[in-house]
Every structure is written in C-alpha cells, then in structure tokens.
Amino acid sequence: MQTMKVFVVLVAVFATEQASAAVNTNTLARALHNKLSSLLKPELVFPPVPPGGNFKVLPKPVTPKLDFLLVLDSSGSITAKHFEAAKDACEILVDYIHGQSPFGMYGSRAGLIEYSTQSKTHVEFSFGDYNTVSSIKSRINQVNFDNGGATATGPALQLAKTELDVKGRPGNVGVVWVITDGKSNSGVNPKIPADILRANGVTVCVVGVGSSVNAVELNQIGDSGCVYRADSFAQLKTAARMAYNLSQPRLSSGFFNNLSFKRV
Numbered sequence: 001m002q003t004m005k006v007f008v009v010l011v012a013v014f015a016t017e018q019a020s021a022a023v024n025t026n027t028l029a030r031a032l033h034n035k036l037s038s039l040l041k042p043e044l045v046f047p048p049v050p051p052g053g054n055f056k057v058l059p060k061p062v063t064p065k066l067d068f069l070l071v072l073d074s075s076g077s078i079t080a081k082h083f084e085a086a087k088d089a090c091e092i093l094v095d096y097i098h099g100q101s102p103f104g105m106y107g108s109r110a111g112l113i114e115y116s117t118q119s120k121t122h123v124e125f126s127f128g129d130y131n132t133v134s135s136i137k138s139r140i141n142q143v144n145f146d147n148g149g150a151t152a153t154g155p156a157l158q159l160a161k162t163e164l165d166v167k168g169r170p171g172n173v174g175v176v177w178v179i180t181d182g183k184s185n186s187g188v189n190p191k192i193p194a195d196i197l198r199a200n201g202v203t204v205c206v207v208g209v210g211s212s213v214n215a216v217e218l219n220q221i222g223d224s225g226c227v228y229r230a231d232s233f234a235q236l237k238t239a240a241r242m243a244y245n246l247s248q249p250r251l252s253s254g255f256f257n258n259l260s261f262k263r264v
C-alpha cells in the first residue's frame with residue numbers, strides 16, 4: 001500500500017514536469033521578437049545645439065547599436081547534431097539584429113564564447129574580428145563542438161564580463177545571450193557574474209533548452225523578462241526564424257497589385 005502511494009505521487013510529479021516543459025513555438029517566437037525589438041527600438045536623441053545659434057533642435061530617432069555576445073554551451077550532453085541547430089539559431093539571431101541595426105566596424109558587433117569545462121571555455125571570436133553579417137555568420141558556422149565534460153556557465157559569464165570590459169564599445173548596448181541545455185556544475189555560481197554584468201548595464205538573456213535545465217538557475221542568470229525555454233534546439237531554431245520573420249515588414253500581395261501604373 002505504501003509503495004502504491006509513492007508510485008502515484010511520482011507519476012503526478014512527472015506529469016507536471018512534462019506539462020511545464022512543453023513550449024509553444026509561436027509563444028517563444030513572439031517573446032524573442034518582443035525582446036529583440038525592444039532592445040533595438042529607436043530612441044529619440046537630441047543632437048548637440050549649435051553654438052550661438054537660436055535654432056530649434058529636434059530630436060532624431062537613433063537605433064541602438066549592440067555589442068552582442070553569444071555564450072554557447074558546448075557540453076557533451078548537447079550532441080554534435082543539436083549543436084549545429086544551436087549555431088543555426090545563433091546565425092538567425094544575428095540576422096535579426098542586422099535587419100534593425102546593421103553589423104559593421106562602427107555599427108553593431110558580435111562575439112561568441114564557447115563553453116563547457118573551465119579549461120575548454122574560450123572566446124571563439126570577439127567584437128571587431130568580423131565586421132560584416134556574412135562573415136559573422138560563416139564564422140559561427142565554423143565553430144566546432146567541444147563535447148566538454150562539464151558545464152561551467154559561471155566562468156563563461158566571467159569571461160563575458162572581461163570581454164565586454166576590454167573590447168566593448170562605450171555607447172553600444174552590451175547584450176550577453178546564453179544558450180544552454182543544462183545546469184552549471186563547475187566553477188563560480190553563474191548568478192554572481194550575471195549580477196555583476198547587470199550592475200554594469202549589460203542585458204543578460206538566457207535560453208534553456210530541453211528538460212535538464214535548472215529553472216531556478218536560469219532565472220538567476222537572465223534578466224527578468226529575458227529568460228526563455230525551448231523543448232529542443234530544433235524548436236529554438238524555428239522560433240528564431242519565426243521571430244526574424246515577424247521583424248520583417250509585411251507586404252501582402254495586394255500591396256504589389258496596387259502598385260500599378262496609372263494612365264494619365
């Protein structure tokens with residue numbers, strides 16, 4: 001009888017876990033789009049007032065430029081196949097940003113930290129190394145799966161802080177974007193460097209993929225409003241693509257039909 005009760009409770013807990021892990025692709029896509037579009041939303045900026053003049057200076061909308069630092073989990077549990085989907089999702093995020101705030105030497109910039117064990121955690125490429133969207137995407141495509149035996153998310157975030165301190169451009173908005181499939185199990189608690197990044201004005205976002213992520217830890221890593229979950233890397237890739245599509249101006253076919261030449 002006692003065994004029976006325990007069994008029933010376990011089934012109930014398992015069912016709840018499964019239910020809470022099911023992510024709606026549309027909802028994820030909308031959430032990604034809302035966050036990225038708010039980060040890239042043009043702000044009204046007053047140009048400097050010309051000296052001595054009695055000019056009326058009007059504010060101009062200026063799109064923020066990002067220093068976008070991907071922090072990509074490359075631990076063995078991800079597997080090489082799913083790591084490819086993770087890289088594809090990163091490339092789509094880069095496309096999204098480029099559509100609103102183009103990459104360039106004086107524009108938005110991107111970097112990537114690949115992490116697993118502390119010794120394998122490294123900067124794959126940094127801000128300013130690649131200045132076109134196509135070179136950034138092809139560089140992401142070349143990232144090799146490290147297949148590391150641990151998940152040192154804290155040390156990876158410490159490295160992100162160093163990278164932004166050394167290579168970040170004042171005036172660009174620092175964004176750290178973590179993609180992980182699990183919970184950290186090596187090095188400093190990731191909450192500590194994540195809080196330091198936030199205190200330095202950096203936006204910290206995290207996507208936890210699959211059912212092995214630690215939800216409490218995700219909420220400690222990401223800013224409130226920038227914590228996402230996906231059931232799989234394939235789903236994250238699809239949602240990123242949908243978010244990108246949402247960011248593109250939508251022209252119905254009727255719009256083109258209406259562009260006919262008028263007879264005069």
Ligand SMILES: *[C@@H]1O[C@H](CO)[C@@H](O)[C@H](O)[C@H]1NC(C)=O
Pocket residue numbers: 238241242245
């Ligand atoms: C995004 O838009 C393209 C072009 O319209 C379309 O082919 C593709 O299926 C869309 N992808 C998603 C995931 O919605």
Ligand SMILES: *[C@@H]1O[C@H](CO)[C@@H](O)[C@H](O)[C@H]1NC(C)=O
Pocket residue numbers: 252253254255258
């Ligand atoms: C096309 O033109 C018609 C007539 O002016 C207008 O009612 C309709 O909204 C237009 N459609 C689009 C997609 O612009």
